[in-house]
Amino acid sequence: MDLQVKGKRALITGSSSGLGEAIAIMLATEGADVIIHGRDEKRTKSVTDKINQSGGKAEYVMGDLASDEGADSIVKAALANGQVDILINNAGVYHGQPWMDVTPKEWLDTYNINVVSGVRMAQRLLPQMRELGWGRIVQIGSIAAMQPIAIQPDYNAAMAARHNLTVSLARDLKGSGITSNTVAAGSVMVESVKNLILGMAAQNNWGDDWNEIEKNAAAQFLQNDIGRFGKPEEVAGAVAYLLSSYADNITGSIIRVDGGQTLSV
Numbered sequence: 001m002d003l004q005v006k007g008k009r010a011l012i013t014g015s016s017s018g019l020g021e022a023i024a025i026m027l028a029t030e031g032a033d034v035i036i037h038g039r040d041e042k043r044t045k046s047v048t049d050k051i052n053q054s055g056g057k058a059e060y061v062m063g064d065l066a067s068d069e070g071a072d073s074i075v076k077a078a079l080a081n082g083q084v085d086i087l088i089n090n091a092g093v094y095h096g097q098p099w100m101d102v103t104p105k106e107w108l109d110t111y112n113i114n115v116v117s118g119v120r121m122a123q124r125l126l127p128q129m130r131e132l133g134w135g136r137i138v139q140i141g142s143i144a145a146m147q148p149i150a151i152q153p154d155y156n157a158a159m160a161a162r163h164n165l166t167v168s169l170a171r172d173l174k175g176s177g178i179t180s181n182t183v184a185a186g187s188v189m190v191e192s193v194k195n196l197i198l199g200m201a202a203q204n205n206w207g208d209d210w211n212e213i214e215k216n217a218a219a220q221f222l223q224n225d226i227g228r229f230g231k232p233e234e235v236a237g238a239v240a241y242l243l244s245s246y247a248d249n250i251t252g253s254i255i256r257v258d259g260g261q262t263l264s265v
Helices: 018-029 041-053 068-079 104-132 153-172 191-201 210-221 232-243
Strands: 009-012 033-038 057-062 086-089 135-142 178-185 254-257
Touching (some): 009 018, 018 057, 018 086, 018 232, 041 057, 068 104, 104 135, 104 153, 135 232, 153 178, 178 232, 191 210
Parallel strands (some): 009 086, 086 135, 135 178
């Protein structure tokens, strides 16, 4: 299936590892020119090199999205080699702290990094998308926005804001040829999650074999309908679909990739 993204330039924030890396690799495989973003130059360049050596087309930009100056620098570098047709707001942070341990300053910092950073990028890149008459903006959200848990309240609330701004932005983009959507991920087996689970395996008697450990961890924590953690490429696949011509009629929407973990009617 041709997603018709070949030659489109896509900036994926926070793509030096994890979900962002998986999204960048899939888009490059589909023929998009990807712009890798990160704060650690070694890791960011490594992802870029991996894509280029595999026959894709990638470049990278460095910078901190948590400030206006950082966002200006990132956008300037991204536009230096051409237009940006696609923005994937993936960069974010979570700490997993209990409710009463999260300070007001940490609430503000989490909101700035997880919400305002995406706003900065959208406001800087939308004018040239409007001139093009075509564009795609995708927020990488979380089911925590719809089904928050007791811990990481700052993250839960910030994800809810991400989901909300997707919809208001879609209304603002009416008739522009630009769509705005969210992909809400469930628990995904990225490297950091795998390391966390491995560290908990012995004390929870989850076994010694990785397949057994993952199955037991999923049964205890996820209680989803699939019975396992999600894979980064499954989230990337949903993103790729939203960028394609087959999703021209989808905007202001939330696509859940969570194995049925979210309880809904």
